[in-house]
Amino acid sequence: MDKKQIAAVLKEMAVMMEIRGDNPFKVRAHQNAARIIEGLSVDLPALVKSGQLLEIKGIGKGMAEKISALLDQGELAEHQALKEAIPGGVLEMIKIPGLGPKKIKLLWQDMQITSIEDLEHACRAGKLAQMKGFGAKTEANILHNLQLLKQFRGRYLISEALEIAEALVQQLGEHPRVIRCRFAGSLRRGMETVKDIDLLASTPEGDRAAVMDYFAGLPGAAEVINKGEKKSTVRFANGLAAELRLVGDDQFAPALHHLTGAKEHNVAIRQRAIQRGMKVSEWGIYKGEERLPCPDEQTLFAHLGLSFIPPELRENRGQIEAAEAGQLPQLIELSDIRGMIHTHSVWSDGVNTIREMAEACRARGWKYLVVSDHSKAAAYANGLDEQRVGQQLEEIDQINRELAGFRVLKSIECDILGDGRLDFDDETLAGFELVIASIHSRFNMDEVQATERIITALKNPYVTILGHPTGRLLLSREGYPVNHEAVIDAAAELGVSIEINANPRRLDLDWRYVKYAADKNVAISICPDAHRISGLDDIRYGILMARKGWLTAKQVLNCYSAEELIRFAEKRRR
DNA sequence: GCCGTTTTCGGCCCGACTGTTTTCAGTCG
Numbered sequence: 001m002d003k004k005q006i007a008a009v010l011k012e013m014a015v016m017m018e019i020r021g022d023n024p025f026k027v028r029a030h031q032n033a034a035r036i037i038e039g040l041s042v043d044l045p046a047l048v049k050s051g052q053l054l055e056i057k058g059i060g061k062g063m064a065e066k067i068s069a070l071l072d073q074g075e076l077a078e079h080q081a082l083k084e085a086i087p088g089g090v091l092e093m094i095k096i097p098g099l100g101p102k103k104i105k106l107l108w109q110d111m112q113i114t115s116i117e118d119l120e121h122a123c124r125a126g127k128l129a130q131m132k133g134f135g136a137k138t139e140a141n142i143l144h145n146l147q148l149l150k151q152f153r154g155r156y157l158i159s160e161a162l163e164i165a166e167a168l169v170q171q172l173g174e175h176p177r178v179i180r181c182r183f184a185g186s187l188r189r190g191m192e193t194v195k196d197i198d199l200l201a202s203t204p205e206g207d208r209a210a211v212m213d214y215f216a217g218l219p220g221a222a223e224v225i226n227k228g229e230k231k232s233t234v235r236f237a238n239g240l241a242a243e244l245r246l247v248g249d250d251q252f253a254p255a256l257h258h259l260t261g262a263k264e265h266n267v268a269i270r271q272r273a274i275q276r277g278m279k280v281s282e283w284g285i286y287k288g289e290e291r292l293p294c295p296d297e298q299t300l301f302a303h304l305g306l307s308f309i310p311p312e313l314r315e316n317r318g319q320i321e322a323a324e325a326g327q328l329p330q331l332i333e334l335s336d337i338r339g340m341i342h343t344h345s346v347w348s349d350g351v352n353t354i355r356e357m358a359e360a361c362r363a364r365g366w367k368y369l370v371v372s373d374h375s376k377a378a379a380y381a382n383g384l385d386e387q388r389v390g391q392q393l394e395e396i397d398q399i400n401r402e403l404a405g406f407r408v409l410k411s412i413e414c415d416i417l418g419d420g421r422l423d424f425d426d427e428t429l430a431g432f433e434l435v436i437a438s439i440h441s442r443f444n445m446d447e448v449q450a451t452e453r454i455i456t457a458l459k460n461p462y463v464t465i466l467g468h469p470t471g472r473l474l475l476s477r478e479g480y481p482v483n484h485e486a487v488i489d490a491a492a493e494l495g496v497s498i499e500i501n502a503n504p505r506r507l508d509l510d511w512r513y514v515k516y517a518a519d520k521n522v523a524i525s526i527c528p529d530a531h532r533i534s535g536l537d538d539i540r541y542g543i544l545m546a547r548k549g550w551l552t553a554k555q556v557l558n559c560y561s562a563e564e565l566i567r568f569a570e571k572r573r574r
Numbered sequence: 575g576c577c578g579t580t581t582t583c584g585g586c587c588c589g590a591c592t593g594t595t596t597t598c599a600g601t602c603g
Contacts, residue, residue, distance in 0.1 A: 025586055029575035060576045098592090100601050135594055379588045380603050418590095440603055441590070 003037050003044050006070045009079055010034035015094050016082040018101035019108075032058045037067065039351030039532035041360075045071060089115030096145045097477060098138070106133065120146050152475040155193045156240050158541060159504035162187065164236055165197045168218070172199065172244070175214050177207035179249045184259035190312045190544035192507045193474055197242040198259050202249035215244050251283055253294045258282035264316035272304050272320065280304070312547040317515070329552045334543050336553035339368035339562060340536055342413065342436055342467065342499060342527030347392050348373035349381035351532035354392075354408060355399055360533040362406045368562040371396065372411035372436050375423040381440075384412070386428050393431060407562045409433045413467055418442045420456025422463070429462035434569040436499070436527075438467030439480065447481035454482065455490045464569040465525050465557075466491060468501040468508040476505075484513045492520040495572050497557050499527040500549075502542025503535070514549020523568065524549075525557040 001009070014030040036058050037044065047053045048071060053064045069076050090108045093099050093116065099107075107113040110131065113122055122128055123146070128139040165183040172181040178201050182188070185198030203211050208229045215232055216224045225233040225241060233243045247255045258266060258281070273280040278287050285292045285303050294300050298308050306323040310331055313319040322328045340361050344350030352360070354371055361369045373392070374383035384392060389412070396408050413436045415423040422429065422437060429435055437457045445453065457463060469487060470479025491498050498517055501508045506529065509517065518524060526542035528535055546556060553559040557568065 023575080026575045028586080032576085058576070062575060098601070102600055133594070133599075137593060141593095377589085378603075382587075443603090444591080 001070050001074050003040060006044075006067060007034040007038040009070055009076065010037065010066070012091070013079055013082055015091060015101070016086050019086055019090065019094075019105050020082070021101075021105060029058075029060075029063065033063045033067070035351060039534070041352070041356065041533050087114040089118070092116055093119060095476065096142060096149060098141050098145055103133070106131065116146065116149070148478070154239075155195055155475055156238075157474060157504045158187065158190070158192055158194060158507075158544070159538070160238065161194045161197055161240060164220075164238075164240060164242065165199070167220075168197070168199060168242055171218055172201050172211070172215065175211055177203050177211055179203060180252050182256055184256055185261065188260050188311045189262065189314055190548050192504075192511070192541075192545070197240065199242055199244040200252065200256050200259055201244060201246055202252040203246050205248060208246045211246060212244070250294075253296045253300055254280065254284050255282045257297050257300055260311050260314060262315050265314040265319070268316070268320050269304065272306075276304065278303065310547065312544060313550065315548075317550075329550050331547045332543060332551050332553045332556055332559065334540060336556070336559045337366065337526070337539060337543070338560065339366050339370065339409075339558050339565070340528055340530070340539070341370040341411075341434075341465070341525050341558050341565075342372050342501070343369060343530045343536070344373050344413075345371055347371075347388065348378070348383055349531060354395060355403075356533060357530070357536070358399060358403060358406060358408050360536055362403070364536065367405075368407040368409055368565075370409040370411045370434065370565075372413040374440075375412055375414045377415035377417065377423040378413075378440050383415070383423075386424070389424075389428060389431065409562060409565070411436060411464075413438050414463075415440055416453060416457040418453065420453040422457060422460055426460075426462060429460075430573075432462075433566050434464035435462050436465045436467045437463045439471055443471060443480045445480055447483055450480045451483040451486050454487050458487075458490050458494050458496045461572045463496055464572070465497040465499050465527075467499050467527070468506050468529070469498060470508050470510070472508050472510075473505050474507060479508065484510075485516065488513065488517045488520055488522055491517070491522045497523040497525045497568070499525045500542045500545050501527055501529050502538045502540075502545070503529045504538060504541045507541060507545050509545075511545040511548040514546065514551060518549065518551055518555045523557045524551060524555055527558075 010030050011034045014027045017027050036056060048068050053059055053067065066076055090104060093104045107119065111122060113119050123139050123143045128134045129136045165187055169181050169183055172178050181201040183197055184200050186194045187197055201211065212227060212229065212232050216227055216234060220236055221234040223235040225235055231243065231245050233241055235241045270280050278285060285294050285300055292303055301308050306320065307326055307328055309319050309323050309328065343357055345352060345354045345357055358369045374381040376383045376385040393410055396410055399408050410433045412432050416437050416439045417423060454466065458466060470482050472479030498509055500514065514524065524546065526539060526546055528538045530536045530538065557565060
């Protein structure tokens, strides 16, 4: 097992122990160990071999033994025993907001509810409301969240899908009979969640069967859903399905364009072709009977009098008109990014030290790191009070004296309190070079209240960036309702930046509002919200959302130097 | 289950909210 898998087992054990009613501190020890293992920047087998695992704070003798067993044998007797004791459906209920381990235990042991389906039936029959500790409102709330869960079922985060899709493209590309291979569909357009993976490969006609056999037999393919000569679908262990289509190499580009969509984009492209006496389909582009050469997508667009439209823009948002006028933006790329904003460290709920995070940034070619740990109201996340802030700022000064050619900037992710005030007074805020203001509590406001709360916070001149504007968690939690236009208009007027939180579970600001914000001259910050070194690489998902929002590097705050960033923050404070 | 020690046992993060209660348990971040 690798680090990720071991961490997943430990997390699952923690949930199962909670449901069973074990010592909550034992539960937390497992959660902590999972976080530590996940965040390790060194090789785990080497650590175990040298006995250094025990030197890590939070890993004791018992945990080290469990980790070794998982590493060597890939399983753990205690984990198996827990799995036998608790039905899978019971475990799944933890995903429903409002249902925690205690209530789940009651449902399971007093009502014999062992699946999501059982639970829905019981809710509809009004049986939950009659139970001790439950009531009509709880029942309605569970039913509502069940509907959301069902709606999300069968959808996957872009990060989950990309990881699999990229591996598949590489493996298929290694097959000697595959000429070209790409993934297409909503994944290629950079949608924040996807239903499945669409793969396209070109092969000589006689070699299709061999390639399909290879595809169906790839490691990780848990189930072959269907298998034909031109099209096969395979399901992976996490439930995600990948469909592979095979075409001749001369059809690769039109097929790639067709499969990338979106539907509205394809309709508009076909209409445009017809207006020009041509015909576009997944098989090619034709003028009358003549099949026009189309070696790549660039050529396809050129035949239609258009410049290349990047996949992320192929929705239904004016991209064709812009391409015709030669006014498509030069979209931001990862290489435009100069520094990381919004990161956490061991000072609050992060896994790595400031120095480790800084060195990881430097190794990735970035020039600065903005450390923004939680403020004191976020007690659950070990938020900093004024005294610890002072100590942290001293540590940053020390690191800055030692790191050549790199800069750590002083920041805080300051909680926006219920009434829109900030968690620190102005004097404390003035000690930071920039301030990110975010909501982490009281999510149940209505739209008017929540919007007012945010705008009140933005009026504080020390606020540089608004963090995750809706607090949504993709596929699990709706954010608090926000009047996006009103918040963006206020940010524009006040000179506050809005973040695109690049954590693949958030991707908040939603890309659908990014263009509106940029058009109002709101500077956008693309922020990994990294709680560990590996979280820094989430920046790529933020870049995808920025591209979907038509952003250029000039519109993104962390494409500027540290000095320019500080100047941006200072402008408001004067 | 981990940690630290006045060292083998006691403490471990906490404030707010919700819905259920009639003083509090469960959940969340």
